Amino acid sequence: MEALLQEFALGTTLPWQVIAVRLTLSIFLGGIVGFERELLARPAGLRTHMLVCLASATFAIVAVEIVSMPAFSDEQVRADPVRLVEAITAGVAFLAAGFIIFKRGQVRGLTTGAGMWLAAAVGLATGLGLWLIAVLACLLGALVLAALRRLEIQLDLKDAHDDDTRDDEE
Numbered sequence: 001m002e003a004l005l006q007e008f009a010l011g012t013t014l015p016w017q018v019i020a021v022r023l024t025l026s027i028f029l030g031g032i033v034g035f036e037r038e039l040l041a042r043p044a045g046l047r048t049h050m051l052v053c054l055a056s057a058t059f060a061i062v063a064v065e066i067v068s069m070p071a072f073s074d075e076q077v078r079a080d081p082v083r084l085v086e087a088i089t090a091g092v093a094f095l096a097a098g099f100i101i102f103k104r105g106q107v108r109g110l111t112t113g114a115g116m117w118l119a120a121a122v123g124l125a126t127g128l129g130l131w132l133i134a135v136l137a138c139l140l141g142a143l144v145l146a147a148l149r150r151l152e153i154q155l156d157l158k159d160a161h162d163d164d165t166r167d168d169e170e
Helices: 002-007 016-039 046-067 081-097 110-127 131-154
Strands: 101-103 106-108
Touching (some): 016 110, 016 131, 081 110
16 A cells, blocks of 8 residues: 555656746747747747647656666666657657648748647756756747748748648648
8 A cells, every 4th residue: 555655756856836837838838939930820839839848848747757767777777868858859850741742843830830849948948947948949049930930921932821831731
């Protein structure tokens, strides 16, 4: 019975408050990245970016917790933080690739896919507690998405109703 009680205890290396703040911040930062995509009515908008960011932060926190578990304290078990980055990168790249299509000689969905990749990176940084990196990447990503789009339209490089990531409905 004692083993069962320990199984459901909130025993984590990180205090639960830190975990809660990291996960909440990841949702907020993912929302900032996804907001511009939502305004342009892209399939991967606000909720998708928030979930990608939250999932990445969760994976990062789980990785931090795994390293401190007694079952993994053996000398033969070694942690490689780069594998976490590789796994999240590969997983999100697979998801983002689903939004990228080649249609009528044009590539579409590329910016949406890149935004999802950024959301994953921001989530990873948030989950690992790298706040400055997470916030700066998020704000710079939002700047690139929103401000540079306006600049492209003003310079007549893009039509106001067109986007290199426009997902035509068919």
